[in-house]
Amino acid sequence: MSSIRLGEYLVQRGLITEQQLAVALQQQERTGERLGRLLLILGFIRRLDLGRALADLWNLPFITITDTALVPAVAQRFPLDATMRFRAVPLRDDGTTLTVAVADAPTAELRETLAVVYPGRTLDIRVTTEWDIDQAIGLANRRKVVDASIYGLYFRDQSESAFTVFTLPQYVLFGALIILVLAGLWSAPYATLLAINVPITIFFLTVIIFRTVVGISGAASETTVSVTADELRALDERDLPIYSILVPAYREAAVLPQLLRSLKALDYPADKLDILLLLEEDDPSTLAAAKAAAPGANVRILVVPAGQPQTKPKACNVGLLFALGEYLVIYDAEDQPESDQLKKAVLAFRRGPAELVCLQAALNYYNASENFLTRMFTLEYSFWFDYLLPGLDKLRMPIPLGGTSNHFKTKVLRDLGGWDPFNVTEDADLGIRAAMHGYRVGIVNSTTFEEANKNVGNWIRQRSRWIKGYMQTALVFSRDPMGLVRRAGLRQTLGFTLLIAGTPLIFLLQPISVLLTIGWVITRTTALDPLFPPIILYLSLFNLLLGNALAIYINMFAVFRRGLHGLVLFSLLNPFYWVLHSIAAYKALGQLFTRPYYWEKTTHGLTRHPAAATH
């Protein structure tokens, strides 16, 4: 291996100028990143030139990987995790000589590992670019990548995967319950309806109390990990780790430029960003848009192999396989995170306890005032992220993650099995799973701005997916209720039940309750009297009047806290907004049986709000 330094060698070869080297070295002094990567990210050198230069310096031949250069069967013998760890792909094996492509200088550990997997071979190690390595992995390990991204969690622990929607005992119980109710309605309708009404009323009451207590706790608490501007300023960028950013995007060609702008605006050393654009095989337009945008060298475009289910968590699992960062975050294509969010997350992780595995940034909308729907959506998010999640955190209850701006410790995330591709709210599922494994999810004081749905149909599609995902999560974690209590404790179980299982139930039951009330008010019928003995009647009235009033009241405070005073009065319109929730809930219930893994795609880029372009 040559003793000449890479920078000098590149200047000697005329591949970069002295000035460019000086800039890069200055950058390296600040961030501590490798020079080659810095030069690439700064755009001073091409990948191929860098690769060839490194090959010369390491006295190894250079190779570009093509279809003919790669024998997939040879590459597939090398375990996927070893391929990812060493960034090395065995290309050919003639029985005596094994040709291996690497992007980093080959280590003794790599040689020993290759000797174990391919014994008796002479190693012919060649240098290639990082891009070639990623392409080679994709070409040779397509099957492994697909399996790992889809069935990784299932094969790790079937009980935590939503692949099976219902377990047999759950299904039998579900069926028996329906038949029992039917038989009861036939033989003793009023008694049966009363027997149904009583627990429902108590359930409503419990949820109202739960949400109020959690909301008040959240209002009274600061976010778990609050990072100040002074702390950010004091941060030494050389200490910052590689941060992977996963951006799953499907049919998002329209918002891709905005996305890249947002990522570029992040206050984090670009050379320490490992941005993975996760695009689908059947989405050539987004792929073309991504290539056309000519992203920097810290952006990798990964094409997720086709395969069902074609869901966001599957794409994220592929991204997790390729992620290089110590930490990892997910952003949706339309997201506009606050620029200092990554740094805040790093500081928060470092200051937090060891079991802190995930940080959820607050989400909110930049187009809140666009129409009624976006206003109500903003109201809802303000309550959710400013009151409910902090409240859950304060009360040490499991926190369901939002679909975006979740920051993870990459290693722990891999240990947890990544995301469940069969769960359409993989984020909420992961939050609960982390809690069940003894990890904590915290809230960081940073906000990601998203595009609120302005279209009712689009909103219902999105919401039905969320509610279906909650149903899936509830079913997954209720498979062994006693085990859940043993593992997570009573408090966590209670929080999980009321939030994850309770939310869809509330939306399903709410319209029945409202229709009964309206029918009763209009017709003054006495037919319902047997269903509402005095104590139940009083509780129901409490739920209806005070319960809804409390929900609206806390909602008002949430937007007030955010300074969105113009939305305060819109809180009063929540009951109309909840109707949409119920419609989505019934759609979700139907899909739970007919298309449990179907990913209801939310269309982004519909907004005409100027913030979409400026943020």
Place this chain on the structure above:
Amino acid sequence: MQTRMNPMRIPLATLMTGLTILAACGQGPDTEQVDVPAAPTPAVVDSLAAAAPARVDSGGNGSGEYRPSPRGLASDWLTTESTALTLSLQDIGYASGFTLNGSSDQATITLPVNSGLTPTALELRLIPTPGMPAATLVLMQRDRILAQRALTDTTSSLSLPLQQIRADDGRATLTLGLMVPGRDVCEAQRYYRTVIDPSSAITYSGAPRPPTTVNGFFEPWLESVTFYVADLPSRDAAQAALDASAFMGRRYRGMSTKFLIRPLPPAGTPMTEPGPFARALVWSPTGTTELLRSDSSAGTMLAIAARRDARQLFTLADGDAVVAAPGFSGTTASLDHNAPVGGAGTVTFETLGFPSRTVEGATLMSAAYPFALADLGGTTIPSALRLVVQHSVLPPAGNGSLRVHLNGALVYSRTLERSSLDVVVPLPSHLLLRDNVLEVRFQVVLGEGACVLGGAVFTATIDPSSSFVTDRANALPPGFGRFPSAYIPAFSVLLDPMDRFRVELAAQTIGAMQQTTRTPLAPAVARDAGEAVGPLLAIGTSHLADVLEAPIHSDGFRLRDRDGKVWDEFSPSTTYATMQGWSAGGRDILLLHHTGAEGAPLLQLLDETLAPYGWFGTRGDLVIRGVDGPARSLTLANAGWRLEQLPENAASWWARYRTVLFILAGLLIVGLLVWFYPRVVRRELDPAG
């Protein structure tokens, strides 16, 4: 076979078509007699039963029938000894009390005397005539004067000792006599009335003796008798319960004794035996007919094990004395004891239970003979009365007349001559009711100076050989008036379905009817409509009303009078109950039915109809009751009523098809569960990824 008309197929115009009830009821004095098969008589039924003595159950499924073990309450008997029994005259069958007329009159009271008990006192509640002179009340048994008490016009109560009376075969007959010294006995007879109120009480002392054999099981007076049957009784059990109800109606006629049908407790649960004045009957097809005993029990529970035993016990005149079964005193029995009178001929007063009656007085004397048409033997009516009377000779200056009243209407009158009468009095059929009172009155004027104490008195004795001349004709009164006459000599009982509830209703109905007549009622429980021949008592749902083509059988109807006024309306989804009596095809049918699933309105209908006068109180040919009541009696026949069937509505459609819909929904759910199973439970991994 289901014969319900599908209302969905009825054209709207047809729905409003009025139905003349007369046509449906088809009952009236001139209805043509049609030969129909007669219901099986008890003898026939018993013969069938005797032919297969080993057959325990020849009827329904009888699920849950077993022999419970008694849990004794012997200590109750000791308690009873210290707390004397007190019965009012009303309790023992004198619902109206007595009225003693004039200056000299008598009333006869028969007291029930249970074994081990002794009557101690008769506490009379009296209402004398204001201004009546001081009189003397005398208590006698046969020729013995047991007590005398002074009675003034302000006396309201009197206590007469009864320790000296003798009881024969559980009964003691007493005579209460009143003697009023007066200035003018003729005037006294016209104005003096001494009423003995039915609340007057008899007190007993002693300790009731527990029954040791079946013969003494039914004491002369009992507070209640309860028949325990399974929820789905066997046919034999149902038959036994109905026989028992008729038996109770006869044995405790007029008394306050209650006959109840109650469910057998769950198997393995000991049954608490009733107290000293109650009895329990248990149908248990295993073992023999015997008193159930345990160490602490007193023997007030009787297990009936066979249909033949029940028949003999409850349908023979001296059933409990002659039944040939273990634990009974007799070894042989004739099954023809209770063959009812009937057919064309005569029925004497003696046959009807009226012994020789003697009236004595100075002005107006009367003797009343209450009788039911059923007493004369089924579908026969009295066409004439042969009245045989011996009377004293009137003084030379006196004169007198005989008058015969039927239900208050004068039907015969003649002057009294010489010292005897033997006349035939035509009885107009239009005056005859189901329950009748024949009154024989003597009006005499004894002449100047006769109306003094010790003066001449007119005496007449109505001979018990006096008789009704009966004629077989189908001219029974309409509606409920035909029953129970139409049920004699036997009738079928159809219960659809045969469950305890309907057995209870049938027992209540038969018991009430039996109270109105001395002629034993002989119900025969039928297995199905095809087996139910002859006169019929049917209890069921609207399905049965359809099958029998009852006047009211649709689920929803509107009832209008001849002027078009709506009197009642039941939508097709409304639950209601009816009792309908009609005759069709020469067959008399009494139907109790209810729509909907709940039978409670029918039970309430029967309770309200029979309260407080029992079957005597039934009038018309229809009683109808909705869920909220009250029960309303109507006479539809010949009254111009119109029935309009109401069209199906959503509620009635739901009521009709809800079971089907629920079954379909259940099947759909099961189908969906099966269909979804491989999709949401047993998923296969996709080999293509």
